[in-house]
Amino acid sequence: MPAPKPWEDLISQEDIGSFNRSFEALNRPITAGTKPAVVVIDMTLAFIDSSYPSGHSETGWPAVAANAKLLESARALELPIYFTKAFADVDHVVRPKEHGRWKVATLGSSPSPTFPGDVFPEALTPLPDEIVINKFNKPSGFYGTPLTSYLIYDDVDTVIVTGMTTSGCVRATVLDAFMNNFYVIVPHECSADRSQISHKVNLFDMHMKYADVFSLEETIEYMQSVKSPAAVAA
Amino acid sequence: MPAPKPWEDLISQEDIGSFNRSFEALNRPITAGTKPAVVVIDMTLAFIDSSYPSGHSETGWPAVAANAKLLESARALELPIYFTKAFADVDHVVRPKEHGRWKVATLGSSPSPTFPGDVFPEALTPLPDEIVINKFNKPSGFYGTPLTSYLIYDDVDTVIVTGMTTSGCVRATVLDAFMNNFYVIVPHECSADRSQISHKVNLFDMHMKYADVFSLEETIEYMQSVKSPAAVAA
Amino acid sequence: MPAPKPWEDLISQEDIGSFNRSFEALNRPITAGTKPAVVVIDMTLAFIDSSYPSGHSETGWPAVAANAKLLESARALELPIYFTKAFADVDHVVRPKEHGRWKVATLGSSPSPTFPGDVFPEALTPLPDEIVINKFNKPSGFYGTPLTSYLIYDDVDTVIVTGMTTSGCVRATVLDAFMNNFYVIVPHECSADRSQISHKVNLFDMHMKYADVFSLEETIEYMQSVKSPAAVAA
Amino acid sequence: MPAPKPWEDLISQEDIGSFNRSFEALNRPITAGTKPAVVVIDMTLAFIDSSYPSGHSETGWPAVAANAKLLESARALELPIYFTKAFADVDHVVRPKEHGRWKVATLGSSPSPTFPGDVFPEALTPLPDEIVINKFNKPSGFYGTPLTSYLIYDDVDTVIVTGMTTSGCVRATVLDAFMNNFYVIVPHECSADRSQISHKVNLFDMHMKYADVFSLEETIEYMQSVKSPAAVAA
Numbered sequence: 001m002p003a004p005k006p007w008e009d010l011i012s013q014e015d016i017g018s019f020n021r022s023f024e025a026l027n028r029p030i031t032a033g034t035k036p037a038v039v040v041i042d043m044t045l046a047f048i049d050s051s052y053p054s055g056h057s058e059t060g061w062p063a064v065a066a067n068a069k070l071l072e073s074a075r076a077l078e079l080p081i082y083f084t085k086a087f088a089d090v091d092h093v094v095r096p097k098e099h100g101r102w103k104v105a106t107l108g109s110s111p112s113p114t115f116p117g118d119v120f121p122e123a124l125t126p127l128p129d130e131i132v133i134n135k136f137n138k139p140s141g142f143y144g145t146p147l148t149s150y151l152i153y154d155d156v157d158t159v160i161v162t163g164m165t166t167s168g169c170v171r172a173t174v175l176d177a178f179m180n181n182f183y184v185i186v187p188h189e190c191s192a193d194r195s196q197i198s199h200k201v202n203l204f205d206m207h208m209k210y211a212d213v214f215s216l217e218e219t220i221e222y223m224q225s226v227k228s229p230a231a232v233a234a
Numbered sequence: 235m236p237a238p239k240p241w242e243d244l245i246s247q248e249d250i251g252s253f254n255r256s257f258e259a260l261n262r263p264i265t266a267g268t269k270p271a272v273v274v275i276d277m278t279l280a281f282i283d284s285s286y287p288s289g290h291s292e293t294g295w296p297a298v299a300a301n302a303k304l305l306e307s308a309r310a311l312e313l314p315i316y317f318t319k320a321f322a323d324v325d326h327v328v329r330p331k332e333h334g335r336w337k338v339a340t341l342g343s344s345p346s347p348t349f350p351g352d353v354f355p356e357a358l359t360p361l362p363d364e365i366v367i368n369k370f371n372k373p374s375g376f377y378g379t380p381l382t383s384y385l386i387y388d389d390v391d392t393v394i395v396t397g398m399t400t401s402g403c404v405r406a407t408v409l410d411a412f413m414n415n416f417y418v419i420v421p422h423e424c425s426a427d428r429s430q431i432s433h434k435v436n437l438f439d440m441h442m443k444y445a446d447v448f449s450l451e452e453t454i455e456y457m458q459s460v461k462s463p464a465a466v467a468a
Numbered sequence: 469m470p471a472p473k474p475w476e477d478l479i480s481q482e483d484i485g486s487f488n489r490s491f492e493a494l495n496r497p498i499t500a501g502t503k504p505a506v507v508v509i510d511m512t513l514a515f516i517d518s519s520y521p522s523g524h525s526e527t528g529w530p531a532v533a534a535n536a537k538l539l540e541s542a543r544a545l546e547l548p549i550y551f552t553k554a555f556a557d558v559d560h561v562v563r564p565k566e567h568g569r570w571k572v573a574t575l576g577s578s579p580s581p582t583f584p585g586d587v588f589p590e591a592l593t594p595l596p597d598e599i600v601i602n603k604f605n606k607p608s609g610f611y612g613t614p615l616t617s618y619l620i621y622d623d624v625d626t627v628i629v630t631g632m633t634t635s636g637c638v639r640a641t642v643l644d645a646f647m648n649n650f651y652v653i654v655p656h657e658c659s660a661d662r663s664q665i666s667h668k669v670n671l672f673d674m675h676m677k678y679a680d681v682f683s684l685e686e687t688i689e690y691m692q693s694v695k696s697p698a699a700v701a702a
Numbered sequence: 703m704p705a706p707k708p709w710e711d712l713i714s715q716e717d718i719g720s721f722n723r724s725f726e727a728l729n730r731p732i733t734a735g736t737k738p739a740v741v742v743i744d745m746t747l748a749f750i751d752s753s754y755p756s757g758h759s760e761t762g763w764p765a766v767a768a769n770a771k772l773l774e775s776a777r778a779l780e781l782p783i784y785f786t787k788a789f790a791d792v793d794h795v796v797r798p799k800e801h802g803r804w805k806v807a808t809l810g811s812s813p814s815p816t817f818p819g820d821v822f823p824e825a826l827t828p829l830p831d832e833i834v835i836n837k838f839n840k841p842s843g844f845y846g847t848p849l850t851s852y853l854i855y856d857d858v859d860t861v862i863v864t865g866m867t868t869s870g871c872v873r874a875t876v877l878d879a880f881m882n883n884f885y886v887i888v889p890h891e892c893s894a895d896r897s898q899i900s901h902k903v904n905l906f907d908m909h910m911k912y913a914d915v916f917s918l919e920e921t922i923e924y925m926q927s928v929k930s931p932a933a934v935a936a
Contacts, residue, residue: 011431018290018428019338028337056252095833097855098848100415103262103443104253131797136848139443143413144848146800146838148616149649153799155625167439172409179377179406181334181617194252195442197245201435205401208429209337209373329599331621332614365563370614378614380566380604382850387565387883391857415855479899486758486896496805524720568883571730571911572721607911611881635907640877647845647874649802662720663910665713669903673869676897677805677841 002027003215006188007204010197019208030212030219032183033157034226037080039177041141041163041170043067043124044085046117048164048192055117059192059199060164066189066216067162068123073220077227080154081130084141084169087118098137139172148180158183160219161211162190167198174211184211187219236261237449240422241438244431253442264446264453266417267391268460271314273411275375275397275404277301277358278319280351282398282426288338289351293426293433294398300423300450301396302357307454311461314388315364318375318403321352332371373406382414392417394453395445396424401432408445418445421453470495471683474656475672478665487676498680498687500651501625502694505548507645509609509631509638511535511592512553514585516632516660523585527660527667528632534657534684535630536591541688545695548622549598552609552637555586566605607640616648626651628687629679630658635666642679652679655687704729705917708890709906712899721910732914732921734885735859736928739782741879743843743865743872745769745826746787748819750866750894756806757819761894761901762866768891768918769864770825775922779929782856783832786843786871789820800839841874850882860885862921863913864892869900876913886913889921 005026016026046052048060074081087094126132133145141147141161151159159177161184163170170191177184186206193199207213214222225231239260250260280286282294308315321328360366367379375381385393393411395418397404404425411418420440427433441447448456459465473494484494514520516528542549555562594600601613609615609629619627627645629652631638638659645652654674661667675681682690693699707728718728748754750762776783789796828834835847843849843863853861861879863886865872872893879886888908895901909915916924927933 011429015429015431018430031337095831097415097833097852100851100855101412101417101444103441103445129797131799138413138848138851139409140413143410144846144851146840146846149647149802149840149846150799152620152625153649153802157620157623168443172413175373175406175409176377178335179372179374179617181331181621183335195245195249195438196252197249198435198439201432202439204429205432205436207337209402210335211337329597331599331618334617334621363563365565372614372617378612378617380606380612383568383606383612383881383883384565386854386859387568389859391854413851415851479897483897483899486898499805565883569880569885569912571909571913606881607877608881611878636911640881643841643874643877644845646803647840647842649799651803663713663717663906664720665717666903666907669900670907672897673900673904675805677870678803679805 003218005203005207005213007200010200011204026207030185030214030222032185032212032222035156036158036160036185036223036226037082037151037154037156038070038074038160038162039141039147039173040067040071040081040083040124041161041173042084042086042135043163044118044120046086048121052117056192056194063164063190063192064121064123066187070162070187070190070216070220071124073223075127077223079223079227080156082133082147082150083120083126083130084133084135085118085120086135086137094137100137135169139169140176141169141173142176142180151182156182158185160185160187162187164192166191166193167195167202168193171202171206174206178210185219185222186211186213187216188213189216237452239437239441239447241434244434245438260441264419264448264456266419266446266456269390270392270394270419270457270460271316271385271388271390272304272308272394272396273375273381273407274301274305274315274317274358275395275407276318276320276369277397278352278354280320282355286351290426290428297398297424297426298355298357300421304394304396304421304424304450304454305358307457309361311457313457313461314390316367316381316384317354317360317364318367318369319352319354320369320371328371334371369403373403374410375403375407376410376414385416390416392419394419394421396421398426400425400427401429401436402427405436405440408440412444419453419456420445420447421450422447423450471686473671473675473681475668478668479672494675498653498682498690500653500680500690503624504626504628504653504691504694505550505619505622505624506538506542506628506630507609507615507641508535508539508549508551508592509629509641510552510554510603511631512586512588516589520585524660524662531632531658531660532589532591534655538628538630538655538658538684538688539592541691543595545691547691547695548624550601550615550618551588551594551598552601552603553586553588554603554605562605568605603637607637608644609637609641610644610648619650624650626653628653628655630655632660634659634661635663635670636661639670639674642674646678653687653690654679654681655684656681657684705920707905707909707915709902712902713906728909732887732916732924734887734914734924737858738860738862738887738925738928739784739853739856739858740772740776740862740864741843741849741875742769742773742783742785742826743863743875744786744788744837745865746820746822748788750823754819758894758896765866765892765894766823766825768889772862772864772889772892772918772922773826775925777829779925781925781929782858784835784849784852785822785828785832786835786837787820787822788837788839796839802839804839837871841871842878843871843875844878844882853884858884860887862887862889862925864889866894868893868895869897869904870895873904873908876908880912887921887924888913888915889918890915891918
């Protein structure tokens with residue numbers, strides 16, 4: 001039985017009906033390739049923890065735990081893993097042309113110089129072979145970065161996208177992965193957002209159009225089904 | 235006094251508060267450049283009219299009327315105008331690799347061969363100098379198209395994005411325009427969607443992050459303020 | 469024994485020595501993946517035939533014959549094949565913003581309305597499943613087109629690039645394929661140029677940096693070695 | 703009288719004639735916009751100095767001097783200036799997927815840990831406001847970087863490209879600038895290459911197709927003509 005979707009208490013019958021589609025379309029099985037990779041978007045303290053103006057501890061720390069579980073499985077299966085963060089280094093002073101046209105004054109600023117926000121929590125420390133991509137302040141992990149070339153090098157056909165925020169950088173990354181013709185999976189416990197209505201509606205939008213939004217458990221099952229020794233031997 | 239925003243009946247006080255921002259941040263004035271262009275996304279019958287499986291007459295036809303008003307002003311001010319549509323021609327049979335990874339079976343299919351969906355309604359007929367970009371089935375007007383090069387050629391610094399659907403191709407185009415460091419304005423009456431909660435939340439998301447979501451009237455006032463003979467002489 | 473390279477009569481010992489590399493580096497075997505595709509760039513009459521201002525019959529027609537041979541093998545091996553051409557259709561009047569910043573007055577113009585240049589010679593007619601990409605006047609087959617997404621969809625790791633002109637659209641396409649981390653092979657008989665020094669030096673440059681420039685025969689041998697039933701079963 | 707072009711001793715009458723164009727086409731005046739920026743490609747020790755396997759002192763150090771002169775003028779005129787280099791930092795160990803498909807074993811490697819190659823010579827030290835873009839090993843300054851977004855932010859219409867090597871990263875950057883519909887100027891004394899025939903033919907190719915290749919002096923005159931107080935007041 002499929003796990004419940006996080007938007008079920010929110011989306012009206014009328015809105016779902018507007019797509020001329022039955023509920024089965026939303027409870028479909030995962031449709032993806034056999035060569036997945038994991039892209040963890042901006043799981044840095046500035047977005048996770050409420051001690052930063054852009055953070056949200058209530059949903060951020062549970063997402064850290066869910067990502068840690070996903071990474072444990074992905075590493076055991078030797079999947080390619082990439083992380084993104086916002087800047088090149090914690091001391092980087094963002095110039096106006098790097099900040100660009102954001103409708104917010106500052107992003108990821110630190111509460112104090114000794115407590116920088118652009119770092120990963122210990123549970124999500126990248127391993128030496130896992131590339132950390134500096135997004136230079138744009139939402140998508142693909143925009144202005146070499147991510148496409150890494151996915152092609154690693155012979156990937158499916159991108160599992162996690163991180164923060166659901167309605168911001170996660171959705172932007174999902175969109176670009178989809179437009180490049182990768183299959184996309186979003187394990188929803190691994191994403192979080194400050195606005196809960198945005199979190200749910202963006203998961204719904206992505207599931208309707210671009211991605212398979214599934215539970216962490218279902219995603220791990222999928223990964224194991226395509227990458228376990230038995231699957232590879234078949 | 236600023237016009238009301240379309241999401242005001244939906245977004246909770248808690249969700250807005252989660253951004254650590256006051257309501258003023260949402261009622262800010264338009265912040266944009268002085269060289270706007272208009273990009274009309276996918277305003278073709280297949281998305282406008284409910285006689286197509288992907289259409290939604292209830293919101294689509296009012297959006298046609300709003301776009302006609304916007305284009306009338308934009309043409310009087312001699313702004314660059316670009317249209318997108320999904321395919322190269324109405325007879326084009328979409329191959330699997332062109333359809334890509336959409337989580338829907340078909341897009342813009344026609345009720346009958348003599349009633350094709352990939353055409354503009356008469357009120358939104360492009361003029362000979364207004365380029366029609368074929369998006370080949372991807373949401374963003376930028377992905378796999380020369381749109382960036384046209385905007386650079388036309389010396390544009392601000393992109394006014396309209397069309398259908400708000401949560402799909404409009405949002406994807408807004409995102410890419412923003413990442414390219416164009417200012418972005420979304421006149422919300424000129425966009426429409428089948429899902430009304432998606433329409434409202436996507437407008438909210440874009441206004442929080444990437445764009446100025448304003449009324450059609452406020453957008454026309456902005457265009458006139460930067461492009462009227464008086465503004466140009468100043 | 470490897471086939472001779474087309475630049476051997478032109479490049480000086482001093483210039484090759486400047487790379488601190490032995491001649492072996494230039495006579496290396498093909499290093500590529502196991503999932504090749506063919507991209508045929510702009511093999512249209514306007515570039516092939518001297519009756520057009522941009523054409524060069526002396527090298528263009530032999531390149532047609534070489535491409536026909538390559539395509540015969542590629543089709544027998546069921547490789548993905550893509551063609552590019554410059555415009556959407558033969559009647560398309562190019563606007564200044566589509567012409568862009570070319571340092572030439574016109575591209576691919578026709579000697580007469582009844583003899584259009586933007587068509588393929590009969591020997592290189594695309595089959596129904598082979599996508600024809602309209603490049604809209606830019607050199608690279610990737611710029612402003614969905615080509616990357618098709619290559620990802622088709623699970624390609626190696627791109628065999630042919631067509632005209634070597635120093636123009638072929639080199640630009642090779643460069644983008646390389647930057648996306650595809651392996652690149654250029655069978656040099658399948659490319660041609662008006663300027664013969666440009667043809668040879670660009671082949672040399674590409675072989676030094678981005679691609680394996682080999683003979684048509686060596687390229688076909690490579691294709692067969694990775695895609696023949698025996699190779700696939702191994 | 704226009705300055706002589708660096709390819710005049712090399713390109714044959716027949717090759718120039720193959721373009722059906724008179725010599726005037728090559729001696730044309732600069733055709734560019736009024737809002738130039740300077741992009742300095744990879745002017746780091748590893749490419750400049752022969753003590754590195756990828757360097758070429760004989761042409762590299764004169765190019766440093768020419769770039770210093772260009773930057774002096776550009777800074778006096780307050781033009782936007784961007785630098786590129788190959789890696790994020792001198793200690794960065796390049797992974798295979800970052801090295802990609804280069805047909806060379808190593809790039810920019812250092813003769814010793816205390817003499818790193820990925821640094822600028824003192825005469826070309828970037829000022830604090832001049833962004834240094836890390837290209838992560840790909841030739842074009844645009845591929846996988848936010849350069850397009852910076853040029854749009856800075857309201858640029860013309861890109862002056864310099865650096866090393868002419869046939870490698872300079873040409874790749876010129877090509878992408880051209881495809882984005884920026885005007886492109888290449889002051890040829892500011893570029894250098896190990897292979898001299900590649901240097902000359904690539905300058906010729908770019909001048910025939912994508913850019914205005916002019917002398918340093920002519921380029922500075924152009925910059926002053928569009929940006930001096932008199933020009934701006936006109």
